[in-house]
Amino acid sequence: MNLLEARDLEKRYGGVHAVAGVSFSVAAGERVALIGPNGAGKSTCFNLIGGQVRPDAGSVVLDGKPVTGMKPRALFRRGVARTFQITATFASMSVVENVQAAIASHLGESFRPAGSATHAHRDAALALLARVGLDAQSDRHCAQLAYGDSKRLELAMALANAPRLLLMDEPTAGMAPGERHALMDLVTRLTASDGVSVLFTEHDMDIVFAHADRLLVLDRGRLIAQGAPSAVRADPEVQRIYLGGHA
């Protein structure tokens, strides 16, 4: 059974049809990459799934239950986690406090006015940091982290609710080439063991081909191809949009 199903999603911004009837699914444990040229509607599509943007039409179904238009925080409670293209960690906190805040939220403790947030769930947070290889830097201030490390921190935070679906928007953007594969290897390791599905957008094709089970190709708000990486690569339509056939 599919974990995630998007059906006929549509979103307009003014006169621009950013997403024009997109349907796809993600199976449990599957890693799917959403690709396409600039302006193809990847980000909008991604935000429709993640709850940041409400679709004008269409539906999103998670594990057989409709979640269309649900807020990100509600999706989080249903096991959806995400990372952002521009790393968004809590800059005023230490590395481990970032993860502790995520765990506290998962346990519904965000409104607790008493007790030390610095002590609560510290061991669980350290364990998560160990999984992404950041345990040695747990007490550093997160502004001191190298860029690649803050990406790993985001990943640790995303795993705090033991997600079933992990959404990653351009996970390797801005990273040095060598770090990119290391990060995606880590993602694969962490998710495969628990059967977590991953949906990600990415423009580094090496990453896409090495780390996705299946590709979805968007162009001008429409899904123009999908399938195994090798099949998509051979698709003449896909070649055309990437190498410029419009002129």
Add this chain to the structure above:
Amino acid sequence: MTFADLAPQLVNGLANASTLFLLASGLSLIFGVTRVVNFAHGSLYMLGTYVGISVTEHVSGPLGFWGGIVVAGLAVAVVGVLIETLVLKRIYHAPELFQLLATFAVVLIVKDLALIVWGAEDILGPRAPGLKEAVEIAGSAIPEYDLFLIAMGPVVLGLLHLLLSRTRWGVLVRAATEDREMVGALGVNQAWLFTGVFALGSLLAGLAGALQIPREPASLNLDLIAITDAFVVVVVGGLGSLHGAFVAALVIGIVKALCVALGTVEVAGFGIDFTRLTLVVEFLLMAGTLAVRPFGLFGRPVAVSEPSRSVAAVVAPGKRFHVGFVIGVALLACAPFVVDEYLLVLGTDILVFALFAASLHFLMGPGGMVSFGHAAFFGAGAYVAALLVRQAGWSMLGAIVATPFAAAALGLAVGWFCVRLAGVYLAMLTLAFAQIAWSIAFQWDDVTGGSNGLVGIWPADWASAKRDYYWLTLAFCAPAVWALWHVTHAPFGHALRAGRDAPARAEALGIHVRRTRWFAFPIAAAGAGLAGALFVFSKGSLSPEVMAIARSVDGLVMVLLGGVQTLTGPVAGAALFTWLQDETLRHTEYWRLVLGAVILALVLAFPRGVVGSLSALFPKGGAR
């Protein structure tokens, strides 16, 4: 009610609308291009009135009057350019909050300079030569000068419109309001554009002030009155929209006139005195507008950057911090054995304001929400405590304990509206609520004593000695400040900070950002309310001044002086501010001038606040 009853008020309201528009359009232009919320704009207006009157005193006749208005406008424009080039130009890249603090300092300095030059007494201006009479329209006597002012509004709007649409400079100003970076990439040096806009905006403020001289005396409190009115007009009209400001000024002018004209009206068996609403009606209009249209009538959703998105490390207080706190409190508790009564009274004030500043910091720091109206909670606490003792016969202690709960309830109500907005708009809404609270206190004579306030609210006998009341204050303030710090570092405080640091990330992690921000309000309000209750018994009386804008501004200055990024900063800022105020007051009546100059020097030298900058100079190893 006939037209004859209404007409004089309506004319008066429309005449007010004209000067209001001049004032607000200047503020709006300056904000549109420079993105600086210029709190000193009201001071420029005040200067306009004083300069205008001075010129008419030296040069008689029409030349003195009309020449005075022109001279006032030009002189104020020069002052505006000085402020821009000497102060703001250096801090355009600093966080918005520090620009705000710098303009507060300018307000303080200008007020005392005006006091030095023109004295504390209100100065009446002359009537306009040639327009001294009244004309009869539909049976009502209408002052000619009012008609002149009514015409001025559309004339100035038309001239500004021509300037902005027909001149290259105007086109550049409009372009810069939309996209400053792109204007720069097209070869325009923004520095000159900014200075020019500041000159024009200041000119308009100066003219607005000078045009009012036949209608209202020059006085030293015009600055804050003018700035609040201008803020209201600009926010209702939409930041950066000239036409919006014009419409908003008209609407506010007319509605105020209607309130006066309506007088007391029976509604459903209750007599409602609408004249009392005049002080508050513009703020009700603003709150209503923002609730329906968060960007004002003609405003477009602009990215209002959050004023306080600090990325500085906040280190959780460790054992050493707690030990230090206990030792500090113990030392403070010993103070009565070594210092004299005078210092104890000052110490009591410092404790009260430390709590007030710490509670405001809770909103501004972890919450990332700047409040221009925090004195509302302080004042509400003071009134609630006083009334519980006076009207309900409670004991002092009972009243002090109950007050934070009442203030928290108020905070819950106010916060519900405020957290729907962000940035400058949120700040403006807090200001509106504070003004509403102030005018209730000012006008509800039967309960609050109106402008006279309440007197004889002294502590219970057992705490009436200065040293006993100092201890009592310490016994409440120290745990309250500690509690605020505790919440800041509890899961709630971290969730609040998470929502401030990265709102989208926090939402994706299941944190209900708006609700955490909402709940920050009652917590901060409780702290401010408690401070207010302790304040009222230490002074023995209270008046609406306790919740005036000036007090909210004091709170902001304390927090910003100490630094938003540290816990101890606001407490240090409150101590420094209160001590400086007291110290300068003992040596000179121009304490605002000294304070303003000190703040300005600090802002320009330490754009991170005093404690923030000091701790940056002496970094304490790694985070613990």
Add this chain to the structure above:
Amino acid sequence: MSTTPLIEGRGLDSFYGRAQILFGVSLTVARGEVVALLGRNGAGKSTTLKTLMGLVPPKAGEVLFDGTRVHGRPPYAVCRAGLGYVPEERRVFAELTVEENLEVGRRPAREGAPHWTPPRLYELFPNLGRMRDRRGGEMSGGEQQMLTIARTLMGNPLAVLLDEPSEGLAPVIVEQMGEAIRALKREGLTLLISEQNLRFAASITDRAVILEQGHVRYEGAMADLMADASVREKYLSV
């Protein structure tokens, strides 16, 4: 004519916040040359142009315009030196009319550069001439793209940085855009054009620089690139 390149970047490192986007990017554009800056999404094309323009100051490296160092100078000064910039997101002034948008870009005539006036620009972009009083926000994407180019030309630049001129435009508009760019080339304007649309880029440029992950991976004549399927495959294809 000197042999100094008109535009030169040397070893540029640029960041957005803490994310490094450019890693030692070096490139040159000679006077009168039209160069394509190619690469996939996120390769650093826009950042390269912004760095040259002074909109993103580089953390390391140098930018020279006509032999003079311009890095560290504000964008308005770079513009006045003779370098024009057309942003990717078009960024027309939505509340200003076509004529007013052009007015914002107006600078005095410059020796050695074509002199542009609104009538000449309306000849180059006839669509704009028919809507002088229309507000920027009420124009279509293609019209906005033409307006941003025209607006930059009003500064009489020696060279123009053009960021993805074909992005999101209908094929017929892309064709018109190509026509206009060829006309600019005939005027002697120097152009550095970032593009994703290889075929379009090939139709208007002489030389190609390919970026991948913030590094320059290839430099050569456009004709050579079009003849070399392996390079295209490696850096541009899926």
